[in-house]
Every structure is written in C-alpha cells, then in structure tokens.
Amino acid sequence: MSAQCPVREALTRLLAIGVVANVSGRSVGVPSLGYEELTDLRDVRLEVEVLAVKWALQNRNDAMWALLHR
Numbered sequence: 001m002s003a004q005c006p007v008r009e010a011l012t013r014l015l016a017i018g019v020v021a022n023v024s025g026r027s028v029g030v031p032s033l034g035y036e037e038l039t040d041l042r043d044v045r046l047e048v049e050v051l052a053v054k055w056a057l058q059n060r061n062d063a064m065w066a067l068l069h070r
Helices: 006-017 035-058 062-069
Strands: 021-024 027-029
Touching: 006 027
Parallel strands: none
Antiparallel strands: 021 027
16 A cells, blocks of 8 residues: 555546546646547446436335435
8 A cells, every 4th residue: 555645546546547637737637538438438328327217216115206206
C-alpha cells in the first residue's frame, strides 16, 4: 500500500486506465468521447437499465409502491 492519500491514489489509478486525463499541470479532466464511445456507452446503459427495471418489477412489493408514490 502506498503512502499517498486515497484521493490521489484513486486519481493515479484512473489516469493509468484512461478514465481521466491530465488537463494542465495539476488538473485532471474527463477526456472527450467520440461517436463510437458514446454509442457503446449508450448501448451498455440500455442493457443495464432494462435489467434493473426487470429486477425491480420482479421484486416489487407494497413498500416499493409506497416509496414510488411519495
């Protein structure tokens, strides 16, 4: 385990896998996504969100409906 602070260590890991990028000096940002990457992201979200809705419907109960109503 390194002696870095948890946030710095997390940013270092994210930089290493390309999730964030150095913007200038000590700043980091999210790199721009191209059309293909945005399309892939959309496709994955559609799959995951549909599964989440199916799971929620299969496990629905009165408490869930009350929470949704509120």
